[in-house]
């Protein structure tokens with residue numbers, strides 16, 4: 001069977017690079033053939049996989065400069081049925097791509113909001129007054145860039161090569177060690193790994209509602225590698241808490257922690273246990 005891997009498109013995105021890295025790993029490990037399936041948005045990538053239209057989704061979840069990719073957490077929470085099979089950390093090195101003769105003539109810069117935010121200091125310093133325009137992905141604007149010499153786009157040098165466009169400046173991210181973590185999601189139960197991701201809402205906004213779950217992890221010696229809050233979208237000030245913990249959900253002490261957490265939580269969702277792969281530059 002050929003494994004279909006959904007990712008944010010069009011071709012050349014960082015998500016596609018992560019999907020390619022996962023596809024090579026999968027083929028090496030299992031001998032399975034893969035096919036890449038680009039989708040116009042991160043939400044559609046995740047939904048297509050939840051609906052069985054693709055076998056796997058590879059989506060960004062957190063960036064070292066800008067933090068959470070909110071749409072990923074929100075969609076995974078809403079759909080509930082997807083499990084994390086693996087996490088992949090990719091270095092992100094942005095380029096300014098444009099047919100403009102020099103930086104001074106650029107009036108607008110297109111990119112994904114995460115990429116624009118990761119380069120905002122550079123943009124303010126080197127193209128002050130430029131208009132940042134958010135689009136669905138770093139590569140969405142590249143197909144039309146040759147129609148506007150006053151426009152630029154922030155994407156990878158790999159994308160510039162794919163679209164045969166010149167790089168005016170690189171790297172332009174505000175911090176050199178920029179990297180993004182991607183989740184590999186599917187409908188299959190996750191196997192095992194070093195980290196477990198879960199999320200919960202609390203029954204009431206009262207003192208200690210979050211302290212009790214956190215204390216429970218601490219008292220068991222379970223290290224949390226990430227905690228993130230997202231609005232429940234029900235009312236202002238009402239939150240969900242996303243936690244990554246160091247441990248495998250099949251370990252007895254993690255199982256008992258999860259059982260105790262269920263008692264504190266209004267709703268608890270477990271997104272699986274998985275390994276984190278770091279692809280070096």
Ligand SMILES: O=C(O)C(=O)C[C@]1(C(=O)O)C=C[C@@H](O)C=C1
Nearest residue numbers: 013014015060112114137138180
């Ligand atoms: O637009 C892309 O190329 C993406 O893969 C999306 C995305 C993101 O959403 O964070 C992925 C990595 C970078 O952080 C910038 C953009």
